[in-house]
Amino acid sequence: MxxxxxxxxxxxxxxxxxxxxxxxxxxxxxxxxxxxxxxxxxxxxxxxxxxxxxxxxxxxxxxxxxxxxxxxxxxxxxxRPSSKVKQLALSHIAELDDKIKELQAMKGTLEQLACHCHGDARPECPILDGLAKL
The missing domain is CATH 1.10.1660.10 (Multidrug-efflux Transporter Regulator; Chain: A; Domain 2)
Structure with a gap:
């Protein structure tokens, strides 16, 4: 450049x-x-x-x-001491771990709801029922 x-x-x-x-x-x-x-x-x-x-x-x-x-x-x-940079990175890693846990919980809930849905022409839908209860 x-x-x-x-x-x-x-x-x-x-x-x-x-x-x-x-x-x-x-x-x-x-x-x-x-x-x-x-x-x-x-x-x-x-x-x-x-x-x-x-x-x-x-x-x-x-x-x-x-x-x-x-x-x-x-x-x-x-x-600057590199310890400050490392602490910021470690703090962010902890935040990412928390987000990963939240996403895994969301995925598990959706998988459970989808597992109970027949996915056919019937109007009953455990996914929508589950969302209405959450």
């Missing part, structure tokens, strides 16, 4: 983050406000693209926006 400034469309393509999300991240202060060209268009440098890719990776791993903001702060702080 060159050091040439990119417009928001090019930045979106280079980072894998949509232009809409780039504007949103800027609006909520997750990324610094973009530089502007003489004609008022947003311009992005290689450093901005790198930050957008970092955010994208964090989102792909399921980190919340608040957690990503913390990670960015830690990433930019060259004197």
């Amino acid at each position: 060159s050091n040439k400034a990119m417009n928001i469309g090019d930045a979106a393509s280079a980072s894998g983050v949509s232009a809409k999300m780039i504007r949103h991240y800027e609006e909520i202060g997750l990324i610094p406000a973009a530089s502007r060209s003489d004609s008022g268009y947003r311009t992005y440098a290689e450093r901005d693209i790198h930050l957008l890719r970092f955010i994208r990776q964090g989102r792909l791993l399921g980190f919340s926006m608040k957690q990503i903001a913390e990670l960015i702060g830690l990433w930019l702080d060259q004197s």
Whole structure:
């Protein structure tokens, strides 16, 4: 990638983050406000693209926006102890484990309901009955 400034469309393509999300991240202060060209268009440098890719990776791993903001702060702080980063990751792993348990419980309930449904032309449906009771 060159050091040439990119417009928001090019930045979106280079980072894998949509232009809409780039504007949103800027609006909520997750990324610094973009530089502007003489004609008022947003311009992005290689450093901005790198930050957008970092955010994208964090989102792909399921980190919340608040957690990503913390990670960015830690990433930019060259004197940070890695223990802080590890603690944030371990906390997120615990959250993911909780979500996995919730999803497994939902799946089990749906499997149970589907098992009792005949799936034929009759109007009786244990799935709908079960949902009405839950």
